[in-house]
Amino acid sequence: MNSNDLKNVGLKVTLPRMRILEILERSEGEHYTAEDVYRLLLDAGEEIGLATVYRVLTQFEAAGLVNRHHFEGGHAVFELNRGSHHDHMVSLKSGKVVEFVDDIIEERQQQIAKEHGFKITGHTLILYGEFEDE
């Protein structure tokens, strides 16, 4: 249940926050820009400010509800944190994004960090290229 997600992370349950959460939940696998979320809400007839979208997304990120990525191009995209960590494969042709996980890679990362006396708090692995069928 939505409102509980917010309460659980210590955020007041407000309309804009609920709406933004819904947008993110509804989007299977899509990676939205703050602007995207804003537009989607406007199109849905909601009254919301772009600044609020940015603020809320940042709060969600801090609360661990959302992940922020920087794909090529530089602007940030957001996606709901559905618990399971994953990496990305991004088509530079179509922008299509596929997610994946590989235990061997995850394990090697830990191993490498250990060798360097490094404690990993997060990581990003993005493969750029294109799909054969596009």
Add this chain to the structure above:
Amino acid sequence: MNSNDLKNVGLKVTLPRMRILEILERSEGEHYTAEDVYRLLLDAGEEIGLATVYRVLTQFEAAGLVNRHHFEGGHAVFELNRGSHHDHMVSLKSGKVVEFVDDIIEERQQQIAKEHGFKITGHTLILYGEFEDE
């Protein structure tokens, strides 16, 4: 030799380009922002425009002389392409960056791409965290 690097990639050998190349060559392992490069040049008494720095860095990237990364924070950083591909370990505490390569990971990436009918043209792997001794 510097000027040849430029000629080889079809760029006219100009003073600003040489200076920027020098800055990048001199920086062992540092990752500079366009602004950083600009400041370093100004501090060194060079007369250069920020726009030129951006233009040149972009040209260098297109020519394969430098790599552009997007670490957390959103702004782009550049480093000289010294031939060998590598990944990064970034300390969120100090900003320190260590480079590494792991054949097993590289190989798994190819394998995963293959399974998804994806042709990799580039990739980014960044581990975020902090070093034990800081």
Add this chain to the structure above:
DNA sequence: AACTATATGCCAAAGATTCTCATTTCGGGC
């Protein structure tokens, strides 16, 4: 040395994100 295509500098402009502040809304207590 002269010529032409390119590159550069400066400054304006665009895009993304953050800040300010007056107004509105949430959540708890009465």
Add this chain to the structure above:
DNA sequence: GCCCGAAATGAGAATCTTTGGCATATAGTT
């Protein structure tokens, strides 16, 4: 259910990073 203080929101200004336009300067050639 209504009131109050704290927190959140909306609108627009402000900031930061990056790009574009244009007149001038420069590299490379003849």
